[in-house]
Amino acid sequence: MSIQEMKSQLHQLIDSVDEPILEQLLNSAKRIIADQPDNDILDNLTSEQLAGLQKARDEARRGEGTPLADFKRKMENKWPQLK
Numbered sequence: 231m232s233i234q235e236m237k238s239q240l241h242q243l244i245d246s247v248d249e250p251i252l253e254q255l256l257n258s259a260k261r262i263i264a265d266q267p268d269n270d271i272l273d274n275l276t277s278e279q280l281a282g283l284q285k286a287r288d289e290a291r292r293g294e295g296t297p298l299a300d301f302k303r304k305m306e307n308k309w310p311q312l313k
Contacts, residue, residue: 243255
């Protein structure tokens with residue numbers, strides 16, 4: 231069953247029930263979603279990627295970053311169609 235079909239069936243089910251059951255469905259859905267583990271994007275990164283992020287943070291703290299305006303100007307000079 232496709233995601234679209236599942237969503238459609240869920241919508242049909244929601245539309246077909248009375249208020250007390252709808253409230254139970256809502257509470258159940260909230261519990262199911264709340265029980266899901268937090269998906270932190272950092273959990274999916276390799277140790278090399280995490281080290282790169284830490285290096286970038288350290289550089290930014292030391293003021294070694296490139297201001298956004300400078301970066302935009304550099305990109306627009308390289309690719310004029312971005313203007």
